[in-house]
Structure formats: C-alpha cells, structure tokens
Amino acid sequence: MVRQNLNSTAVQKKLEAELQARDEFFSAIAHELRNPLNALHLTVAGLLRAHGGAMPLSSEQVVARLTRASTQVSRLAKLVDEMLDVSRISAGRLILQLDDFDASTVLAEVVERAKDPANASLISLSRPPSLLIRCDRTRFAQIASNLLSNAIVYGLQRPIEVRLDSDPSTIRLEVVDHGIGIAEADQERIFERFVKLAKDDANVRFGIGLWITRAVVRALKGDIHVASQPDRGSTFVVKLPKLDPAGTPVPSE
Amino acid sequence: MTNGRHKGTIMVVDDDQGAMEALSDILEYEGYQVQRAQNGLQALEHLQTTRPSPDLIILDLLMPVMDGWEFRVRQKEDPELAKVPVLVVTAIAATAGIDAVSVLHKPVDVDALLRTVARYCN
Numbered sequence: 001m002v003r004q005n006l007n008s009t010a011v012q013k014k015l016e017a018e019l020q021a022r023d024e025f026f027s028a029i030a031h032e033l034r035n036p037l038n039a040l041h042l043t044v045a046g047l048l049r050a051h052g053g054a055m056p057l058s059s060e061q062v063v064a065r066l067t068r069a070s071t072q073v074s075r076l077a078k079l080v081d082e083m084l085d086v087s088r089i090s091a092g093r094l095i096l097q098l099d100d101f102d103a104s105t106v107l108a109e110v111v112e113r114a115k116d117p118a119n120a121s122l123i124s125l126s127r128p129p130s131l132l133i134r135c136d137r138t139r140f141a142q143i144a145s146n147l148l149s150n151a152i153v154y155g156l157q158r159p160i161e162v163r164l165d166s167d168p169s170t171i172r173l174e175v176v177d178h179g180i181g182i183a184e185a186d187q188e189r190i191f192e193r194f195v196k197l198a199k200d201d202a203n204v205r206f207g208i209g210l211w212i213t214r215a216v217v218r219a220l221k222g223d224i225h226v227a228s229q230p231d232r233g234s235t236f237v238v239k240l241p242k243l244d245p246a247g248t249p250v251p252s253e
Numbered sequence: 254m255t256n257g258r259h260k261g262t263i264m265v266v267d268d269d270q271g272a273m274e275a276l277s278d279i280l281e282y283e284g285y286q287v288q289r290a291q292n293g294l295q296a297l298e299h300l301q302t303t304r305p306s307p308d309l310i311i312l313d314l315l316m317p318v319m320d321g322w323e324f325r326v327r328q329k330e331d332p333e334l335a336k337v338p339v340l341v342v343t344a345i346a347a348t349a350g351i352d353a354v355s356v357l358h359k360p361v362d363v364d365a366l367l368r369t370v371a372r373y374c375n
Contacts, residue, residue: 039271042276043278
C-alpha cells in the first residue's frame, strides 16, 4: 500500500513535469511563430507604405521584398508542419508514403535549398551519382534538411560536410559541422521532446527538430547517432535500411 | 531609397534577419539612417567605437550572445551611451524589468513604431 502510494506520487510528479514541459513548449512555439510573422508583417507594411508614398520602389526592389516575404511564409509553414509532426508523432499517427526515388538527387536539392550567400561556399556535398532507394521522399528530405539547418545554426560559419553512401543493406547519411558542439551530458538529451539546453531562461530554445528527426528515422526503421565535442563540432549519422521495391529489407550478405 | 531628407540615425538590434531587413527598409524609406547589430554585444561594440551616437536604439530582447536586458545594463554603465533612448520591440509578453521609453510587441504596429521614432529623431 505504501509502495503503491509512493508510485502514484512519482507518477503524478512525472505527469506534472511533462505537462509543465508541454506548456513551456507551446509558449516557446508561440514565440517562434511571432518572429517570422513579424518579419512578414513588416515586409508587407513596408511595401504598402512605399506604394502609397512619394517615391515608388523599382520593380527589382519590389521583387526583392516579395522574395523575402515568401521566405517568411516558408518559415511559418515549417513551424506549423513541426507542430503537426509533434502532435502526429505523440499520437503514433506518423504516416509514411514509401516511394522509389534517387536519394542522391533529393539530397542535392536539399543542400541547394539550404544555401544562401553567407554559407554557400561552406557546404560541401559528397554523394554517389545516383542512389535509388525505397523510402518516404518527403521524410528523407526532412531528415537531411533538419540536420543541415542545425549544422548551419551551430556551425560557427565553418565548413560543413554532407555525405551520402550505402552498402548492400544500409543507406548512410552524414552531416558534419565544426561548430559549437554538444557536451557529452547533453548528447542524448538533444533528441528528447521539449528539451531546453540553454543555460539561462532568456535564451530558451527548444530543440524539437531533432526529436522529430529521430522519430521519423525510427519510423523508417533506421537509427541516428551523434558524435560531438564542445568547440570542435558535431557529426550526425543516420542509417536507414535499404528496402527492395516490395518494401522489405534487403538481406545483408 | 529614401524620401530625400535625412531625419536621424537609428540603431536596430535584432537577431532575426528577416525582421531586421524589413524594419530597416521601412525606416530608410522614411528618411532615417539605420545601423544594424545582431545582438547586444555587437551593438555595444559598434556604439563604443562610433560617434555620433544614434538618436534611438530599437532593441529586441531575446537574442543569443548578449540579450536585451544585459545590453541595457551595459549601456547604462557608459554615461555617453546611457543618454540614447531605447525602444523595445519583442516577441515575448513578459517585459517586466526592462527599462525603455516604450515597449512594442511583435508583430509590430508600424504606425505606433514610427510615431515613437519620430518623437526621438526629429
């Protein structure tokens, strides 16, 4: 009886902690949504003011601003997708759409999309000319894109290497940065849900992207690992099973 | 692109590149000169090495490296920089404890922002 009470107190405490973490997560997401929303709002407001003002913008300036507005819309869409993923994964409702495609081409597209003038020369990609796989194309791109955007954010403007290769049974994707790295004690925690790693409350950042990435990798029957040293950088390795066109694993030799 | 006349100089401190670009566009169009910094430390270094000081600082609060609160503390330690008024623009609701001439929340009301800017720059 005493033990049961102890257990229920422990369970209750765990539930309360989970609930608090979830509340903090939603408040952080609301904050994250406000930034692209604000940038989009300011961009549109700027266009409207200039349109009604004495000095009209050139068509090049208008296009440049519309392009920025479009970037903000993409940021918003990505955050909304992440929220939906959190809810789907939590409810065990992540649905995969398996399809045959060239992983090498899809990865090259992801890398191109991630490039901007500030980082284009830093990112190198090593890949086979083609790598036909059966997988969920969108989810495969999401895994690569999440890892690459983390490498850009935490990479301290140093070189980033993206590599894709395979053996008869496994597809291997590697993203290497030489940035701030992750302390050993945090290396498992970065994959947890609603985790915050920043030391002070003012800079709370929720690493929900890696939790989603790991959930997607696991749904694809693969695994993900990180090797990292503070101030030296991080290497994320994703291994996915090679499936034959019928969707069953290729037996290893 | 400006409306022709130079009205004053504003420093914008925000780590969100999209917000920084869009806000700078609006301010420059209205005739202000804009200095940009991505966090409190960059802002402080720029302010300490550049004279004359800007007429107004538009400050975000949540930023990496040095946040808006710490920036304010450091700014006030320097008698010359302490004179520059600060308008806080932030995505967070809890702004208690920040000392500023005005606090605006993201997404920002542009008319309210330009009214505050005009009060300190004209």
